[in-house]
Amino acid sequence: MDTDAQIVELDTTDPHALIATAAAFEVTATSPSTHYARTWLQAVEGGEVVGVAELELPLSENTDVAWAEVQVLPTHRRRGVGRALWQAVVERSRAAARTRVGGEVTVDVATPGPAREFAAAMGTVDKHREDHLVADLPVATSPVDPAYEVVTWRGRCPDEHREAYLAMRNQMNADVPTGELDLEPEVLNDERLATSEERLMRAYDVRVAAARRRADGTFGGYSLLFVPHGTDYGWQDDTLVMPEHRGHRLGAALKTANYADLPDDVRLVHTWTAPSNTAMHRTNTGLGFRVVEHMYEVEAPIA
Ligand SMILES: CC(C)(COP(=O)(O)OP(=O)(O)OC[C@H]1O[C@@H](n2cnc3c(N)ncnc32)[C@H](O)[C@@H]1OP(=O)(O)O)[C@@H](O)C(=O)NCCC(=O)NCCS
Structure with missing residues (x-):
């Protein structure tokens, strides 16, 4: 074409x-x-x-x-x-x-x-x-806090986790720093998530790692990674740790759980993080990500 x-x-x-x-x-x-x-x-x-x-x-x-x-x-x-x-x-x-x-x-x-x-x-x-960062794989795996277990899936989120996953996805859309951008967060419901999963799976190997607290089964965070079919790289989409689960280094554990599961021929991961998002920026550079580009979100009034 x-x-x-x-x-x-x-x-x-x-x-x-x-x-x-x-x-x-x-x-x-x-x-x-x-x-x-x-x-x-x-x-x-x-x-x-x-x-x-x-x-x-x-x-x-x-x-x-x-x-x-x-x-x-x-x-x-x-x-x-x-x-x-x-x-x-x-x-x-x-x-x-x-x-x-x-x-x-x-x-x-x-x-x-x-x-x-x-x-x-x-x-x-x-x-x-935001900074655009890349890391060469493999990266060292970050251990998961023993109070949590990592649950992973590929493609469609299993039925038993969907409610918790939707709550986290919507928390992510509300929480991610967007500077001075004046935008309404996207609201996902089960149907919208299902349609998006179905479309994404046609182009990407979609991988999710989520953290579940052993004591009560509550989900505390997730990380979403896309590997375009037929390529040797992945790109990191959302990583969220729910507010009451922060401070356990779950972000790094979830990201590296996803990377550890990838086929050996996937050699590079891309991610984007606002420099002001100190926790995630430090997590990324700590894992070996390096800044290669700056990405500016810009806007022009046209009324
Ligand atoms: C950015 C890009 C789309 C510009 O395309 P282009 O056809 O060269 O742009 P134009 O000739 O219409 O330039 C319009 C104005 O932009 C500015 N501009 C464009 N390139 C410039 C340069 N290299 N240095 C300074 N000003 C520049 C100038 O003000 C120019 O007007 P002028 O030529 O009358 O001075 C092109 O360089 C490109 O495809 N870059 C890679 C993709 C990209 O970065 N896209 C932008 C993000 S959406």
């Missing part, structure tokens, strides 16, 4: 970029989510795709917001292609009654590219920052 070839080619400009695999893109493109409407735009010059944009309109929460991503081939930059794609995205966002466009701007720590300058020229301001 043309679009996929284009995405892979862009990858070569950024050694640490996490690029959607063809399988993940196909799931998103061919089975639309009921919670997000997504549109892809191409800039075409002389029959060649020279730039792409993705527009995502949340439909369930944050219906005043649009999310955008713009990419232009290195050989075709500084000729207004990015601006034209951005303007097309803004037009569509306005037509869908959105009053702000947000996006993630990622810059390599060693060799920052043009993304920040472009985003500023499009009228965005910074709302939040």
Whole structure:
């Protein structure tokens, strides 16, 4: 598929970029989510795709917001292609009654590219920052506090844990630091979780490690990891320790429980953490993660 070839080619400009695999893109493109409407735009010059944009309109929460991503081939930059794609995205966002466009701007720590300058020229301001970190596997396993046991599953959460897992997922959405971003947290119910699990499993090996307190069976935290099918890396999604279970180093234990279970050919894990999130940042660097990029969440008013 043309679009996929284009995405892979862009990858070569950024050694640490996490690029959607063809399988993940196909799931998103061919089975639309009921919670997000997504549109892809191409800039075409002389029959060649020279730039792409993705527009995502949340439909369930944050219906005043649009999310955008713009990419232009290195050989075709500084000729207004990015601006034209951005303007097309803004037009569509306005037509869908959105009053702000947000996006993630990622810059390599060693060799920052043009993304920040472009985003500023499009009228965005910074709302939040996270570090993008990577760790080479294997990493040393962190022991789990003896008061807890680790429960793991792949893919769909087993029925007997779903209620506790949903409570933790919703706590995560409410608790994760998002700086000055003014966003409603996503609220998951069983049906929404099931649909999301089904879609994700088509593109990823989805792995969850959760901590259960031995004394009363209460779940105290979970860590969620995705390994795109056919790749040699994983990316760390949520890690949450519930407020009354904090202070037992469960975050590190859960993350490393997931890593220890991975096939040997998975060699690298990506994660994103706000520098202000001291507990998680320290956990990550303690495990051997190193900062490779800075990710800025930016937003432009378009009303
Ligand atoms: C960022 C990116 C999309 C810009 O695409 P582009 O087609 O080169 O952008 P444009 O030519 O339309 O530039 C628009 C404005 O952005 C700013 N800009 C873009 N690149 C810049 C650079 N290298 N240095 C300084 N300013 C820059 C300028 O103000 C420019 O206007 P000007 O040329 O009139 O001065 C492109 O470099 C890219 O694909 N980078 C990798 C992906 C990425 O980081 N995307 C942004 C995150 S959504």
